[in-house]
Amino acid sequence: MSTDWPYSEEQRDFQRTLARVQPALPEVDESGAFPWAHWQAVGRTGALALTSPETGASALDLVAAGEALGHGGCPGPWWQSLLVIPVLEDAEAAMAGEVVVTAGTADRVPWAAVAERVFELGEAADRSWLLRPVRVAGVRESWISLGHEPVLAGDLVGDGPEIAVPARIELLTKLGLAAYLSGAGRRVLTDVVAYTAQRTQFRTRIGDFAAVAHPLAECDARVRAAAGLSRRAAAVLDEAGGGAGESRSVHTALRAAAAASREAVYQAHQAYGAIGFSQEGPLAWLGQRVAQLATDAEDLARDAVLVAD
Template sequence: MRFELTTDQRDFAASLDALLSAADTVAAARVWAEGDHDPGLKLWQRLAEQGLTMLATEATPVELCVAFEALGRHAVPGPWVEAAAYLPVALGREVEGVATVAVPPRVPLALDADVADEVYVVADGALRTATAGDRQVSVDRTRRLFTAAPGEAVEHGDLDAAYDLAVLATAAQLLGAGERVLADSVAYAKQRRQFGREIGSYQAIKHKLADVRIALDFARPLVLGAALEPTPRAVSAAKVACSDAAYLATRTGLQVHGAIGYTQEFDLSVWITKVRALVSAWGTTADHRARILESLTGRP
C-alpha cells in the first residue's frame, strides 16, 4: 500500500500552510490564552471558508488529517477537533460557528466552552446539550477547559466513529506540532555557535535530531493508514506513535535550545505545552495502548 497524497491533497496542504504562515498564529494563540478570542475567531472564520469544518462530512479522513497536521504545525487555537472532527460525525452535519464537546471519561472537560456557540456533552450514552461550568487549569494555556453540565438529549449518529475520528485528528495535530518543533530545532542548531562552531555540527546533536526525524517518519504512515481505514486499533496506534514522536521532539527541542527553550516568551514554549496537553487529549497513551492490546487479544 502506498501512503502518498494525491496532487489535490498536496495542493490543499500547501494552501493551508500559506494561509497559516501569513496569519501570525502564535500571536493569536498567545492572546487566546489570555481570553482575547478576536484574532483566533477571525482565523477560525477564514479556515471555515476554506472548508475545514465540512471535511468530516464532505471529504475523506485523509483530507482531515492533512488539515489537522497544518493546524498542529502552526499551533492554531480553538476547539478544532471537537467542531471539525467529532461533532460533524456525532450530529451528522457540519457545525455552524464554534462548537465544543466533552466525552467523559476520556474527554471529561469541554475545550473553549466560553467561546463556543454550541456546547455538548456525552452522558448516559447520549449526546446532550450542555452548559459550561467552572474553568479548569491546563498545562497548555491556549486550551481553556470547562466542566459541562448535561441538558436535553439530541439526535445523534455513531458516537464511537466520531470518537475515533477525533482521536485521528488529534494524532495528526501532534504530528504537525512535532514537525514544527523539529524544524525550529534544526534551524536553531544551524545558527547557535559554541566553541567557534555551530552546535548542529556536533554528533550528539545530530543523533538526537535524527532520532526525532525517524520517530516522526514512522508515525506518519500510521496516520495515513488509519485515515484510509479508521478502525479503533489503527487510530489508537496512530495516536500512540504520534504522541511518542511529538513528545520526543519537544524533549529534544528543549535540549537543543538550552535555557532559552524553557522561557514562556520564546515561541517554542507554545508547541511544547500544546504537545504535552495533546498527548493526553482524546485518550491517554495508556488508554490507547490498552485498546490496541484488547483488539489483539480479545481481552479487556
C-alpha cells in the same frame, strides 16, 4: 490495499492553502480571547467539515489537513469540532468557523464560554461514544489550560437527548488528532534544526555535536513513522470494509503520534536551552499545545473518554 499512501496533488494543494491562511505560529494570549480570525480563515477552507459525510472527504484528506493544521499550530477545538459537527442538524455556521462547538467533561470543557454548542462526552455500555447536549452551570473555576485554551469546570446541565456517535466519526476524530500531533512534531523539529544550524558554541554549530544531532535525528524518524501510521490508518478506513482492523490502525497511529510529538518537544527543549522554557521563546505555543493534545490523545487511545477522576 496499497502499501504506499502518498498525497495527491489536490491534497498537497489543500495543505498549501492551509499554510497560507495560517502563515505564522500563534502567539501566547494570556487573555484567553478566542482566535476568531484564524478559526474563520481555517473554516473557509473546508477543513472543519472533513468528518461530515456530505462533503465526500476521504480519511486521507483529513490526515493531510490535520498535518497542515498541526504544522501551523492551529488554535481552537480542532478534534472536538471533528467530533461534534457531523452530528449537528444545523452545522453550516460551525463548518465555516463562524461559531464554535466543543465537547468535554464536567472537569474540562475547553472554550465553553464562547461555544455556541457544548456537549458532554461519554460512553455507552458497549463503549461506543455518546454526546449529551449541555450547558455549563454552577461554574467552580475557570483557567487557561496548558494548551492555551480557556477551560470552564462546573456542573453540566442536560439540554437535550444523548446522541450516539457513529463509529466512523469516532475513528476519524482520533485520526485527525493524530495527524495534528504529527504535523506539530514536524514543525517543532524543523524549527529547532534551523536553530541548531545557527547557534554556535566553541566556534562550532551546536547541530554538529552528536549529543544534539543524534536525538533530533531519532525524533525525526519517530515523527515520520507516526505520520506514516496515520496515513496507513486513513487508507484502512478508506479502503477496508470495516471491522477491528480499522480501530487498531487508528489507535496505533494515535499512540505513536502522541509519543513522537512529546519526544520531539522534549529534545527541542534540550537543544534550545533556557529560551525554550520562556513564554517568548520558540516553543511557547507548540510545546505546551503538544503537551495538552498528547494527553488528550493518550486518553482517547485508551478509549477512556477524558475521565478526570
